[in-house]
Amino acid sequence: MxxxxxxxxxxxxxxxxxxxxxxxxxxxxxxxxxxxxxxxxxxxxLPGLHDHHVHVRSAASALDSVMVGPPAVRTKDQLAQRLSDAAPGPDGWIRAVGYHESVAGELDRNALDQVVPGVPVRVQHRSGALWILNSAALNRVGMAEHADGRLRSADGGWSERLQPRPTDLVELSRRLTAVGVTGVTDATPDLDAEDMVSLLVAHRRGEFRPRLGFLSPGKKILRDDHLDLDSLIAWITDQHADGRRVAVHCVTAAQLVVTIAALRAAGSHPGDRIEHAAVADDGSLAELADLGVTVVTQPNFVAERGDQYLADIPAAEHGQLWRLASLLKANVRVALSTDMPFGRGDPWAAMRAAVRRTTPTGAVLGAHECVSARTALAMFLGHPDQPSRPRTVEPGQxxxxxxxxxxxxxxxxxxxxxxxxxxxxxxxxxxxxx
CATH class of the missing domain: 2.30.40.10 (Urease, subunit C, domain 1)
Known part of the structure; x- marks a missing residue:
């Protein structure tokens, strides 16, 4: 051509x-x-965009899931109406995503039973870390006696009992290529070989057109209630010994501090990554630069959730949220992603957020972290294995x-x-x- x-x-x-x-x-x-x-x-x-942190199967599932969080749903009544109107999917379940406590507080099985008592319902928190199941759903997964129906995503026992849900990779592929995406890195934790092979086969068959990379098995999700420095050091050491880079999920200040300490103790690898770095104080910036890690972050959450941050997070900490310009100034390697489906999956909107940092109501969150449009674009042009190094249009590429x-x-x-x-x-x- x-x-x-x-x-x-x-x-x-x-x-x-x-x-x-x-x-x-x-x-x-x-x-x-x-x-x-x-x-x-x-x-x-230009080189095709590469989204450096997505969850492919979850994103495909989200296409036929019910959105029950802001901005589509903001009140308890709207939540009840949305779930009442929802039709079960092919697996007989209602699958809802994007929930946040600002809508109706902390959901549990009883609250869901009041709205949809007879059909299995599972509602995912917008963080992706938590699912809430009603009683019919708990019965389906053999947990009828569970106290509140609030189940961690990381606790895989219950989810393994779910009937496989068909996912439309063809439609997801169409949406990604329509916005210029030619490759993605799947950041889903604990993907096994069978999961990865099935996605690669879908790519070879043309069902999923963008090129695929994976963070598993070197991906680690941390939880503030279980931060064990010694075990993290041992895990990083083992991964590096097997020739693998690591990618550590850090969405709180404590998680980032512990990860930096673990990398200091275990030694860093040139391909090591910090996923999100949603909260980073000034002291962490020089540490990240010295370690030589790449931060893959998502300023699109400022545009998608910024008003909630302004309401829920102390003003003194606003300057530490989803930093970008400060990371670059400290000589930290940085790349961007959307975190689809937890983010909206539009790299161009993420670029605009990096440039403008405006919340849904038009407030500016962290004006000092704005970057130029060219810089924002370049951070979606990185090589899959070197996210901070932009690709070029030249022979041999x-x-x-x-x-x-x-x-x-x-x-x-x-x-x-x-x-x-x-x-x-x-x-x-x-x-x-x-």
Missing amino acids: LIQRASLLDGMSADIRFGAMIEEVGDTLAAEPGESVLDAGGGTV PADLCVLTVPPADALAELDAAMVAATIIGGDVAYSAT
Whole structure:
């Protein structure tokens, strides 16, 4: 294929010839016999976006789940109406996601029984760490005597008793490629070999078009009520001894402090990652830089949940939330992701959040952490195994490309998914707006 009249991010005009790999980038390349031609019309062509932290199966399941949290649902009455109106899925369950205590307090089995008594219901907290099941659901998983129906996601025994729920990877793939995503890193903890193989097979069959990377088995989720420094040091040491990088989930200040201490003791690996770093004080920044780890963070949560942060978190701590500019200034390696489905899965919205840091009501949270549009975009262009090193459009690189309808200056001003005209993966057109 040949793309003609493209504009690269540096403003250079170029034609781009490629098969599975980019073969030639030049000023005026003539089409060869039988070669398909795409006229970019001066629009930007850039490496395809890579979302560095997603949960693929959960995101596919969320497509037919009921949203029961802000902004769609804000009150107890709205929650009751949404669940009452919901139809069970193919597995006979109502699956709801996105719940937050601001809607109706701490849900339990009794509260759900009052709304939907006869159909199995499971409601996921928006953090992803907790599920709440009604009595019918608890019966299904052999936990009829459970006190409150509040079950941790990490406690896999109950979830293993669920009937497998069909997931629409084709539709998820369509949505991702429509916003210019050519690759994702699945951050789901404890994915086993069978899980990973099934996703890779779906990719080879074309059911899921974006390229796939995985954090498992080197992914660790920490909980504040079970922070064991010695066991974390031992786990990191074992992972490194097996030649694996580690990726540690840190959403609280305590989790980050313990992880930094563990990496200090065990020694860091060039590929080690901190996932989220949702709360980071000034002292942690230099430590992260010195360790050489990469922070994969999600400023989109400022745009999605910022008003809740302003209401629930002391003002003195607002400056420590979802930091970005300070991390870069401290020479920490940083990449961005959406954390789909816990975040909304639109990298362009995440970029806008990194640039503007506005909450849903328009307040600005952490203005000193804003970055430029070019910087935000670059943090979605990283290599899968080196997230902070942006890819380029040049010969020898994989032909994973995002074609936009507008030139670079407009693209950086808008940062909008509606600009995506085509997405190309391995030389094949995975999405076309026309």
